[in-house]
Amino acid sequence: MVMTRNSLRLSIGVAAAILALIMQLSAGTFAQELFAEAAILAVFALSLDLLARSGLVSFGHAGFLGLGAYTFGGLAVLQNWPPSLAIAAALAGGIISGLIIGCFAVRTSGAFFIMVTLAVAEMFFSWVFRSPLFNGADGMGGVPRLDMRSVGLDLNNPRNFATFCILICICVWMFAEYIIITPFGRTLDAIRQNANRVSAVGGRVFSYRLAAFALSGAIGALSGALKAQHTNFLSPDLATWVVSGDVLIAVVIGGMGTFVGGIIGSGLLVYLKEVLSSNFGHWYLFLGGIFIGVALILPRGIVGSVLDWRDRRHARNNPAPAREDEA
């Protein structure tokens, strides 16, 4: 089988997308909620993974999710904006907050970046937790879903909404895949591999990371807007560090930097949570155990390990021709 690393990765993605759609369309009513939840988490995971391509791992991504949810829900409920406009506003909010927070956040990296993003997300959480504007800790209900009846799709039907979320996820995935083959995306990869060298050849690392952060913020806010529509409810819990941790786990388990990995990891996380929580009391304990096991066996994540396995096999079958001066 002659398949490059990249085409194998894309094939896994296409197979996962087709499989998800087939399973969702043939699943029962209750499972529809899980498919929608997994697809929304996968969009969120793509947002985190796109940023990770530039070498930055955020631990406050729930801030963007919460911001998107509250921008969407706040405008749709309190201001009676049409949901389509409110989604656009959530995207804009993600970009703008990404640019503002990024101005100081992306000057750091590694553990400092983790701390800065966590701190900002917790600030947002404590604001919505106390703010009377959104009923504080009680949260706010009545968030409407996008009205797509003009194209014959009633999103209040759980099956339709799940299909809609999966399709959005596929679009975001294709967008992310497109971005990384453009010069901008290639530069993000170069920055992850060697930021100092990018500076030394005349690239402004800060600008690229800032743009990646804003783009990631927009996609994170989109997932938040979907989340608010899914539950029809705004809760400060959307912006807690647990949400940031869950998406990080999904991406790491699936394989960071592979996009497809985060999507598969999201599906797995939602599925395991459901199975474990309906069978065990201390289900997070079991979940943690499973993830430690996966991390030990597959340190590069599920998809990352599959791709590495392909590379090793390829290297075995095609030994590099030795150069005359390497004897």
Add this chain to the structure above:
Amino acid sequence: MSTLLTQTLCKSFGSLAVTQEVTLSFQSGMRYAIIGPNGAGKTTFFNLLAGNLQPDSGQILLDGRDITSLDVTSRARIGIARSFQRNNLFAEMTVHDNIAMACAIQDNVAPVFWRPMRGFSSVHKKAELIAQQVGLEDDRQTAVRHLSYGSQRQLEVALALACKPKVLLLDEPTSGMSPQETARMDHLIKALPRELTVIVIEHDMDIVLEFADQIVVLDYGRVLVQGTPAEIKNSAIVRQRYLGEEGVAVGSQAAERPAP
């Protein structure tokens, strides 16, 4: 006519003065070699020229313009490019993608997010020419991690060349190389276009004496002496302080650092 000038450049790390009142002039199109014992401040001087470090005092001028306050990125954009002593590449990319990346950044196409990279034929054309120039045309599709150490050193120079430099700084281009690899690098350096100002830090005295128009000897951060290869060879102070101490370092550098 592009000239790089340093005026009473000083840099200290704590109480250790690594660059002391270095005033030098690098004329356009000339070849310079900077030599000196380990710890003489050669790489620090390069870091000051390239903007990786800010001097404590003194000035750096390119074509009469004061560039002292510019950072690495800005200096790379006005024509000062460097290679590194330790390979400093994009490890997961192929040779071609490494060079094309640097070309894309220099040509300001790197911010483009609406068209695929492969559509930028001028960038790929330039990357091919540079690969040829450094002798890596047969390895263009090889991933950096599968590249021999010597070829990685060649790629190191290629990335600097991709910056369309006026002044090229090469930090020990032959360090850790086998004799064959050294010969290839020697050939590469000698074939560099004549309009380029080239400054190398190099331990291989064979290469230095043959290549350089001017040799600068650094010692404890100071310019000990500067002159033509003949003058340096005959300089009593250099014999005593540098060549004498280490023996005339002909080809001895290969033993200094083991190839990975």
